[in-house]
Structure formats: structure tokens, C-alpha cells
Amino acid sequence: MKNTLRLFLILLLIGLSSPGYAVGAPPTIPGRLVLKLRVGQTPVALEAALRALSATAPQQKFPHALAPSPERPGSVDLRGIYQFQTSATLDKARTMLLATGAVEYVEPLYIRKPLYQPNDPLADSTLTSLTASQYYLKQIKAYRAWDVTRGDSSIVIGITDGGVRLTHEDLRPQIKHNYADPINGIDDDGDGYVDNFTGWDLANNDNDPGYDVAIVHGSLVAGISSARVDNAAGLAGVGNRCRFLPLNIYPNTATGTFAGIEAIVYAADHGCQVINMSWGAPGGYSRFEQDAITYAAVNRDAVLVAAAGNTNADLLFYPASYDHVVSVSGVDNTDRKVGSATFSHRVDLVAPGISILTVYGYHAGAVDADYTAVGGTSFAAPMVAAAAALVRWQFPTYTAAQVAARLRQTTDNIDALNTTWVSRLGTGRLNMVQALTRANVQEARVITSTFAPARPAYTPGDTMRLTATVQNLLAPMAGLTVTLTSLSPYITVQTGSFVVGSLATLGQANNAAAPFRLAVTASGIPLNTTATLRYRLTATGGFQYDQYVDLVLNPDYVVLSANDLAVTLTSRGNLAYDNLAGTVGAGLTYRTSGNMLSEGGLMLATSSTRVSDRIRTSGGLSRQSFFSLRQATRQQPGPRADQEARIAFQDTIPVVGSRIRSVGVAVHQRAYAWATPGRRDFIVLEYSLKNLTADTLKPLYAGIFTDWDLPNPDGAARNAADYDTTRALGYCYALGQPTTASVPAQYAGIRLLRGGTPTVYSINSGASVGSPVRLADGFSIAEKFLTLSSGTARAQRSAGLPGGADVTQVVGTRIARLAPGDSTTVAFAVLAAPTLTQLQASADAAASTYATVLPTRPTTSLVGFKVYPNPTAGLLRVEAPAGFGLTEVQVFNALGQAVLRQNAGSNVINLSLNGLAPGLYTLRAQGQSGALTRSVEVR
Structure with a gap:
């Protein structure tokens, strides 16, 4: 018997069935990530980026996976998935690897948990009249189903779960053995697993998927689906003669890791026609997990069945809520929903899930013959998996999708007993005999939903098109119609009918020629609202079936995308994303690039102990100084730009003696984009920064933190930082030249347009111990203040050189003083371009646009501001008001291009415009307290 990490596994079980289980992303394996290469790419393309991440060499996760086939539309390729280990954060690894252009996705490996419900009085699973018998066999019509067929040992159910008691009297005869690979120390069948005669332990990578004392869940599940029938002992498995393959997914060694997804692929590759998954967690959608499930269901044609969860809430639960999975919730012996069972539009059907008598597998007596009653959707799912096995045997030509359809369409309707959960417990309770015998069963189903434009969330006033692809899975249909209805008051379906007509078995149709049309209401939508749309499919003869699709409306961020630079602005001062994981927001992109900014946002400071921001700190966390005063909104078009955004937030007002290290400033942010x-x-x-405190802030620093990750032909980490003193422009650039048009941005940066004295601080993220700022061990308050308050002394033109590195930069300004109740305005331009020359030209255009198109609100009166003679034949005198602190004068042409720039040593300066073509120009005078503009005509 293996040495067991009892504490780890016991902790996995605590609280799993509690109605108060927190809904969020499940736990992950620290530092262990997976990536998927794009078609035609190899790991060689990632070498530089992986080196910069200090990552281990990527290991191909499924080297023996079946290649996708044109005969199976929708099949996926798992051979491009690799696993690696890194000490870098997920957002950093994701940004750097995606920027190479060779990767589809980068994700963590989630730990999904078994869904055991404790067998104690408070769990309400010890009803005396039920626990002594398999009452559920009669409820699901198993006895009558076995009169039709008892299945066959060639049909195998993959039990992906905890270890199974292999010697139990009711399990031992039902195990599917691999006689092609006997126990001899050799991989006889060449599948990459040595001596996998009796399943496999995916979690600990050995050939013993047997019982572990800390977790008996696998034995409980296997007993329901596969216990030996007619052996004059114990109980009868629902699958009767069908066999099972034990696959352990929970670690019981020091080096073991959760391996539920790997077990699904193993089961599919080793002939399991049905795969059971009585485990999972709310939230944590994963493309990697969906890929593995699609592979098993489509490439390998396996029926996947999963427990819907033991959280009494309407939520998405994975893996049950993935595409191609039959999601099973639970009812009691009277067909009423079990109190703790999860419900949702994603549930397909239900089965008994309370007081389920099954194999215990604890080996409490002298022989392996122990049994117990348990509850939870974990034990409803294997009933459906076993029914799927019998349907596969009865209908050998059915695809996995057809088996699932037949199970859904032959249930007993239990809506009258569950009026609170109508449409959220699937089609009804499993009826095995109907699944095996009913004639002319029909099911058409929407198999893909494509929104245009495709967005993670939609804002008030958006319109969209929806294309649905429908497939008829069972008996031929006539008069098939798909009707789309909004179940949300915030979406209006403007065109909602798709007449398909007749559709043969396995035939498909779509409404691409005339898609559904929808509109989001212009106002009144709560933040981050989930809106549900319902497809209702009807056909001649009384067929009716509902499916649902969800959209997120009114997100707590806006995206400015009027031009080539698309930027997410959050309601709390961040750029690109609202969280470090890079999952809330659309990032920052330029033309056809992927995201180029892994983290960005506003920082304010007045001392080394008073700093406000929502930028990283340490341990994968970020500070939360700012809170939203008003939701971020976007106007398109705006009064002064093609797109405008309005955002308001502030930090906490510091109190004497308080440990809160905030500045005490309210921020009203405006953003502009032009096409x-x-x-x-x-x-x-x-x-616009307003001092909310009773003290003068002297000085006040404001700056934009940016962690750029610009794409390189050979890895995203080869970046460097620099500073253009003439323009107050801090920028980052990628070393090397792009090899394809898909890498359009080699330069990106921030220019100070208005307010105070420029500051810039460039940081090499890999700086050694003892460096003034070292991001490898976090970003402290003192370090943040240092980056804002060091002027331009740390511009560090060599940051990242000579070979390139992961660099970050803070571009900001110093406001000499801000009295209580007073406000001041600072402005920046966010820029990207293919070359430095183009970046500088864009920086000049931004300055000109800000000076001419956007009305300035200078803190200094226009009284005393003189520009003469105007019109002029060439000579021009500029006089700034007293105290203005004139530092520079610029002249812009009608295209917004800077044609003249001259530094000023006093409030009076003489300019020569000789050589400029006749026309209208804009003069911009920059001072320490603001900017003043005046139109100038040259004759």
C-alpha cells in the first residue's frame, strides 16, 4: 500500500457539499501551467520566452493522442499541448508566451474535487427506509431495462476518480484488464504506460489505481455503475455486464498531482466508450480542459457524464458545464430536487442522489464485502453513465452525441414536483427502459453559437448578430424552427426566428444568411449582469426542446477601440486588465497584435509611506487603494473624439494614527480616441486630481505604471526601455525585427502631455538583489514612491540592454503643491507604433491634438498671454503670464504634426516661423502650471 498524504486528501473533502461553498476559480497547482501551440508551430519558437520565465523545458502532455480527423468535424488536436513549470506569475507567463504568436492559450492546471456528501444526520442522507436497499434501481427503471439488455463486457466505463478497492467482491470481477500489457516491466502495447494491466494511477504516475484509506470515493462511484450482478453477494451495478476501468486522479505520494483531465484523455485513448466524472468545482473555465473533453467526445467518440455539483445554487460547475458533457443533478426517492444539488440551464437530466446504497470499499471486515449509503450528485452521475453504456450496446451505430440525446429525450418529466427549478434540472429524471426502447425519439440541438462582433462582454447600446448551427441528432424532423427569446430585460431580440424545415438524421443547418439580431438596452443595466437567451426548438409532431446561452452585459470597464490601439480602462484606474490574472478586461492591442500590456495603471504618492494604486505588491496580489465612484462609461461618438470614456474613483482619506497608507485624492478620468x-x-x-484631505499635498506625484511585453520574432522577453527627454516620452521596444506582418508593434510608450515636471523610471524586472527596485520579490510602497519621485535620473536608457529583458516603466509628473479642496489636471498619451520614428510622430500628434481639439483647463489665467504679430510673416513673440513658468513652445500644422519646438528660459521667447508654408498653425506654450494654446496664421 502506498504512503498516503492523508491530510491533503482529507482537506480536499472538507466542505465540498456545503451550500455555502464559495463560487470562484478552483485551486491550482502553483507554477504548473499548460500551453497549446498554434498549428505548424514547435516548442523551438518559445525557447527565448521560456528562458526569460525561468521555465522548465515544456513536456508534451498527450504525445499518443489521436490526430483530428475530417470525418469528425469539431475534433481537436491535443498533441500541441505542453506542460511546464515556472516561478513567474500566470499573467506574466500568459502575456509573454502569447506575444510570441506561436501559442493559442496559456492556462493553470486546476484541482477539481470529488463531490462526496458526508453520510451523517445533518446531511439528510440517512433515511432509515432507504439506506438498506437499492431503491434507486426501481426509480430509474433499471430492472425493466435489464429485460431489454444487460450490456456486455466489451462496453467499458472509465471511472476517473479516487482509487478503487480492486479486491472488493463486487468490483474485482468487473474490472477491465489490459491483456496486451501484462505485469512484466515492459510496455508491451507501446502506449507509453508500463504494465497498465489494471487501469492507471494518473495522479501518481504508476500502475496501481487501487484504494487509498483517505478517500473511498472511487469505490463508491464504481459500485453504483459497475458492481457485479448475479453473484449472490452485495448489490447490482446499474451497468450490469458492462465493465469499468479504474483511473485514480488524486495524489497519495509526495510528488503526485490532481489528474482528472489527464484521466479523461487516458480513458478515451484506452477504449472507454463512457467516461464518468463525479468531481469538479464551481467556476474556473479552462480552454485546456474543454480541449481534452472535446477530444474524448469528438475525436474518440466517448460519452462524458459528470456530476452537476453539490452547491444549492444556479451556477456553472466544471467539468459538468463544458460542451459535450452530460451534466447530472440529483433528486430524492420522490423525484424532488435534493436540497444541496446544483441547478442550472446547463443541467441535462437528473438521477437519484440521496441515500444511495453502494460499495464502501473501506475493507472494514475480514473480507472485501462492505457497503454503505451515501448522497450527492457524485452518485447520480454513475447511474447515467451506466445507462449510457447500455444504450451504446443497444444502439451500436450511435455516436456519443446521439447516446446523450437519447438519454435526455427519454426522461420522466418532474417539473410538477420541482416548480422552483423548471428548466434548470434538465429534461427530467433518468428512465432507462425508455432510453432503450422508445421509438421515434427526436432531438435537434444548437451545436454552435457565434456572436458578431465577438466580445467577452457587451456594453449598453451595443448591437450584435448571432449565428446558430443546428444539428438533428436522432429521428428525421419536419417543420423544425428555432426561436430566440431574451430572458433578460436588458437585451431585445430584433430578429429571432430561424425556419430550418426538414432535417435528416445528423443533418445540419445554420442561419448565417439571416442571423438573429439583438440589441443591448442603452441604460439601466446593473454592473456585470449575466443575460440569458433561450433557443426554443420545435418541430412537427410536438417536439420541443430548450437550450440557453449567456452573455455578460455592462462590464465594470470600457474598451476604447476607435483606432489601431484598443485599450481597456477599468473603473478603478487600471489599464488592460482589472486583475493580475488577465481575465477581466480585453487587454491592450495594436492592429493585429495580441495583448501587449500585462499590467498598467495609475499611481499616486506624496511620501514613501503614502502611495495609492492597484498595482502588484507581492505574492501574486495587488493593492486595492482605489474604489469606484461611478461606473466606467463610453460614449461613441463623443463631443470631442470618436470615442470617449468617463471614470471616477478615489482612495481612502488618511486619518491620523491610521495604518492606511493612502494619499486622499478623488480622480475624475477622461479618455479619448480618434479614428x-x-x-x-x-x-x-x-x-483631474482633487485633494480630499485637510493638508496641502506637497508635492503630489502621479504616474502611469506599464509592464509592456512587446512581441519579438523569437520571444517576448527581449525588450528594452528608453526615454525621449524632448517629448517627455517613456517607451519600451522589442529587440530584433519582426518577421511577419502579425507582429506590427515594436514600440509602445507613455507621453506626459500636461501637468508639472516630468518623471520617468525604467526597471529591469530581473534586477539582482540589492537593486533599488527589484520586482522579483514584489513591488513595495517605498519602491513605488521611488519610481515616481526620482525625476528623470532613472530613465535608464540601457534598461534591458544589450540582450533584452522583461522591462517595466513608470512615466509621471511632479505637482509642486495641491492645497486642500483644490484640483489639478494631468494628461498622458498611450502610444504604439511599428518604428521609433512613427512613435515619436504619434507622440507629437497626441500633443497637438490635446492642445487643439481638447479644450484645456489651465490653472493660470489667459490674462497676460500674448502672441504677436498675428498674422505673421515669420517672426513671432510669445509672452506668458507672470508665474506661468514657461518651459517650452511648440508649433503644430493642420495635421497635428509638430513643425517647430523651442525651449524657453523665461516667460518671453522669440520664434522664427520662416520656412513654414502659409496657413493656419497652433502654438502651444507649456508651463509648470499648465498649457496655453493660440491659433497663429502664417502669411
């Missing part, structure tokens, strides 16, 4: 030529490579961010 016109010459203004397509930048957006303008303007911040």
Missing part, C-alpha cells in the same frame, strides 16, 4: 488619419496610434488619458 482619423494621424491620430490612430494613440489615446489620451486625462486625470
Whole structure:
């Protein structure tokens, strides 16, 4: 017997059935990530990026996976999935690897939990009249189903779960052995697993999937689906003669890891026609997990069945809520929903899930003959898996999708007993005899839903098109119609009918020629609202079937995308994403690039102990200084730009003696984007800062933190940082030249447009111990203050050189003083371009646009601001008001291009405009307390 990590596994079980189980992403394996290469790419393309991440060499996760086949539309390729280990954060690894252009996705490996419900009085699973018998066999019509067929040992159910008591009297005869690989120390069948004669332990990578004292869940599940029938002992498995393959997915060694997804692929590759998954967690959608499930269901044509969860709530539960999975919730012996059972539109059907008598497998007596009664959707799922096995035997030509359809369409309707959960417990309770015998069963189903434009969330006033692809899985249909209805008051379906007509078995149709049309209401939508749309499929003869699709409306961020630079702005001061994981927001993209900014946002400071921001700290966390005063909104078009955003937030007002290290400033943010030529490579961010405290802030620092990850032909980490003193432009660039048009942005940066004295601080993220700022061990408050308050002394033109590195930068400004109740305005431009020359031209265009298109609100009166003679034949004198602190004068042409720039040593300066073509120009005078503009005509 293996040495058991009892504490680890016991902790996995605590609280899994509690109605108060927190809904969120499940736990992950720290530092262990998976990536999927794009078609035609190899790991060689990732070498530089992986080195920069200090990652282990990527290991192909499923080297023996079956290649996708054109005969199975929708099949996937798992051979491009690799696993690696890194100390870098998930968002950093994701951004750097995606930026190579060779990767489809980068994800963590989730730990999914077994769904055991404790067998104690408070769990309400010890009803005396039920626990002594298999009452559920009669309820699901198993006895009558066995009169039709008892299945066959060639049909195998993969039990992906905890270890199974292999010697139990009711399990031992039902195990599917691999006689092609006997126990001899050799991989006789060449499948990559040595001596996998009796299943496999995927969690600990050995050939012993046997029982472990800390977790008996696998034996409980296997007993329901596969216990030996007619052996004059114990109980009868629902699958009767069908066999099972034991696959352990929970670690019981020091090096073991959760391996539920790997077990699904193993089961599919080793002939399991049905795969049971009585485990999972709310939330944590994963493309990697969906890929593995699609592979098993489509490439390998396996029926996947999963427990819907033991959380009494309407939620998505994975893996049950993935595509191609039959999701099973639970009812009691009277067909009423079990109190703890999860419900949702994603549930397909239900089965008994309380007081389920099954194999215990604890080996409490002298022989392996122990039994117990348990509850939870874990034990409803294997009933459906066993029924699927019998349907596969009875209908050998059926695909996995057809088996699932037949199970759904032959249930007993229990809506009258569950009026609170109508449409959220699937089609009804499993009826095995109907699944095996009913004639002319029909099911058409929407198999794909494609929204255009495709977005993670939709904002008020958006319109969209929806294309649905419908497939008829069972008997031929006539008069098939798909009707789309909004179940949300915030979405209007403008065109909602798709007349399919007749459709043969396995035939498909779509409404691409005339898609559904929808509109989001313009106002009144709560933040982050989930809106549900219902497909109702009807056909001649009384067929009716409902499916559902969800959309997120009114997200707590906006995206400015009017030009080539698309930027997410959150309601709490961040750029690109609202969280470090990079899952809330659309990032920052340029033309056809992927996301180029892994983290960005506003930072404010007045001392080394008073800093406000929502930027990283340490341990994978970020500070939460700012809170939203008003939801981020977008106007399109706006009064002064093609797109405008309005955001309001603030930090906490510090109190004497309090440990809160905030500044005490309210921020009103405006952002602008233009689609016109010459203004397509930048957006303008303007911040109005109001002192909420009773003290003068002297000085006040404000800056934009950016962690750029610009794409390189050979890895995203080869970046460097620099500073253009003339323009107050801090920027990052990628070393090397792009090899394809898919890498359009080699430069990106932030320019200070207005307010105070420029500051810039460039950081090499891999700086050694003892460096003034070392991000490898976190980003402290003192370090943040240092980056804002060091002026331009740390511009570090060599940051990242000579070979390139992962660099970050803070571009900001110093406001000499801000009195209580007073406000000041600072403005920045966010820029991207293919070359430095183009970046600088865009920076000039941003300055000109800000000076001419956007009305400035200078803190200094226009009184005393003189520009003469105007019109002029060439000579021009500029006089700024007293105290303005004139530092520079710029002249812009009608295209927003800077044609003249001259530094000023006093409030008076003489300019020569000789050589400029006749026309109208804009003069911009920059001072320490603001900016002043004046139109100038040259004759």
C-alpha cells in the first residue's frame, strides 16, 4: 500500500457539499501551467520566452493522442499541448508566451474535487427506509431495462476518480484488464504506460489505481455503475455486464498531482466508450480542459457524464458545464430536487442522489464485502453513465452525441414536483427502459453559437448578430424552427426566428444568411449582469426542446477601440486588465497584435509611506487603494473624439494614527480616441486630481505604471526601455525585427502631455538583489514612491540592454503643491507604433491634438498671454503670464504634426516661423502650471 498524504486528501473533502461553498476559480497547482501551440508551430519558437520565465523545458502532455480527423468535424488536436513549470506569475507567463504568436492559450492546471456528501444526520442522507436497499434501481427503471439488455463486457466505463478497492467482491470481477500489457516491466502495447494491466494511477504516475484509506470515493462511484450482478453477494451495478476501468486522479505520494483531465484523455485513448466524472468545482473555465473533453467526445467518440455539483445554487460547475458533457443533478426517492444539488440551464437530466446504497470499499471486515449509503450528485452521475453504456450496446451505430440525446429525450418529466427549478434540472429524471426502447425519439440541438462582433462582454447600446448551427441528432424532423427569446430585460431580440424545415438524421443547418439580431438596452443595466437567451426548438409532431446561452452585459470597464490601439480602462484606474490574472478586461492591442500590456495603471504618492494604486505588491496580489465612484462609461461618438470614456474613483482619506497608507485624492478620468488619419496610434488619458484631505499635498506625484511585453520574432522577453527627454516620452521596444506582418508593434510608450515636471523610471524586472527596485520579490510602497519621485535620473536608457529583458516603466509628473479642496489636471498619451520614428510622430500628434481639439483647463489665467504679430510673416513673440513658468513652445500644422519646438528660459521667447508654408498653425506654450494654446496664421 502506498504512503498516503492523508491530510491533503482529507482537506480536499472538507466542505465540498456545503451550500455555502464559495463560487470562484478552483485551486491550482502553483507554477504548473499548460500551453497549446498554434498549428505548424514547435516548442523551438518559445525557447527565448521560456528562458526569460525561468521555465522548465515544456513536456508534451498527450504525445499518443489521436490526430483530428475530417470525418469528425469539431475534433481537436491535443498533441500541441505542453506542460511546464515556472516561478513567474500566470499573467506574466500568459502575456509573454502569447506575444510570441506561436501559442493559442496559456492556462493553470486546476484541482477539481470529488463531490462526496458526508453520510451523517445533518446531511439528510440517512433515511432509515432507504439506506438498506437499492431503491434507486426501481426509480430509474433499471430492472425493466435489464429485460431489454444487460450490456456486455466489451462496453467499458472509465471511472476517473479516487482509487478503487480492486479486491472488493463486487468490483474485482468487473474490472477491465489490459491483456496486451501484462505485469512484466515492459510496455508491451507501446502506449507509453508500463504494465497498465489494471487501469492507471494518473495522479501518481504508476500502475496501481487501487484504494487509498483517505478517500473511498472511487469505490463508491464504481459500485453504483459497475458492481457485479448475479453473484449472490452485495448489490447490482446499474451497468450490469458492462465493465469499468479504474483511473485514480488524486495524489497519495509526495510528488503526485490532481489528474482528472489527464484521466479523461487516458480513458478515451484506452477504449472507454463512457467516461464518468463525479468531481469538479464551481467556476474556473479552462480552454485546456474543454480541449481534452472535446477530444474524448469528438475525436474518440466517448460519452462524458459528470456530476452537476453539490452547491444549492444556479451556477456553472466544471467539468459538468463544458460542451459535450452530460451534466447530472440529483433528486430524492420522490423525484424532488435534493436540497444541496446544483441547478442550472446547463443541467441535462437528473438521477437519484440521496441515500444511495453502494460499495464502501473501506475493507472494514475480514473480507472485501462492505457497503454503505451515501448522497450527492457524485452518485447520480454513475447511474447515467451506466445507462449510457447500455444504450451504446443497444444502439451500436450511435455516436456519443446521439447516446446523450437519447438519454435526455427519454426522461420522466418532474417539473410538477420541482416548480422552483423548471428548466434548470434538465429534461427530467433518468428512465432507462425508455432510453432503450422508445421509438421515434427526436432531438435537434444548437451545436454552435457565434456572436458578431465577438466580445467577452457587451456594453449598453451595443448591437450584435448571432449565428446558430443546428444539428438533428436522432429521428428525421419536419417543420423544425428555432426561436430566440431574451430572458433578460436588458437585451431585445430584433430578429429571432430561424425556419430550418426538414432535417435528416445528423443533418445540419445554420442561419448565417439571416442571423438573429439583438440589441443591448442603452441604460439601466446593473454592473456585470449575466443575460440569458433561450433557443426554443420545435418541430412537427410536438417536439420541443430548450437550450440557453449567456452573455455578460455592462462590464465594470470600457474598451476604447476607435483606432489601431484598443485599450481597456477599468473603473478603478487600471489599464488592460482589472486583475493580475488577465481575465477581466480585453487587454491592450495594436492592429493585429495580441495583448501587449500585462499590467498598467495609475499611481499616486506624496511620501514613501503614502502611495495609492492597484498595482502588484507581492505574492501574486495587488493593492486595492482605489474604489469606484461611478461606473466606467463610453460614449461613441463623443463631443470631442470618436470615442470617449468617463471614470471616477478615489482612495481612502488618511486619518491620523491610521495604518492606511493612502494619499486622499478623488480622480475624475477622461479618455479619448480618434479614428482619423494621424491620430490612430494613440489615446489620451486625462486625470483631474482633487485633494480630499485637510493638508496641502506637497508635492503630489502621479504616474502611469506599464509592464509592456512587446512581441519579438523569437520571444517576448527581449525588450528594452528608453526615454525621449524632448517629448517627455517613456517607451519600451522589442529587440530584433519582426518577421511577419502579425507582429506590427515594436514600440509602445507613455507621453506626459500636461501637468508639472516630468518623471520617468525604467526597471529591469530581473534586477539582482540589492537593486533599488527589484520586482522579483514584489513591488513595495517605498519602491513605488521611488519610481515616481526620482525625476528623470532613472530613465535608464540601457534598461534591458544589450540582450533584452522583461522591462517595466513608470512615466509621471511632479505637482509642486495641491492645497486642500483644490484640483489639478494631468494628461498622458498611450502610444504604439511599428518604428521609433512613427512613435515619436504619434507622440507629437497626441500633443497637438490635446492642445487643439481638447479644450484645456489651465490653472493660470489667459490674462497676460500674448502672441504677436498675428498674422505673421515669420517672426513671432510669445509672452506668458507672470508665474506661468514657461518651459517650452511648440508649433503644430493642420495635421497635428509638430513643425517647430523651442525651449524657453523665461516667460518671453522669440520664434522664427520662416520656412513654414502659409496657413493656419497652433502654438502651444507649456508651463509648470499648465498649457496655453493660440491659433497663429502664417502669411
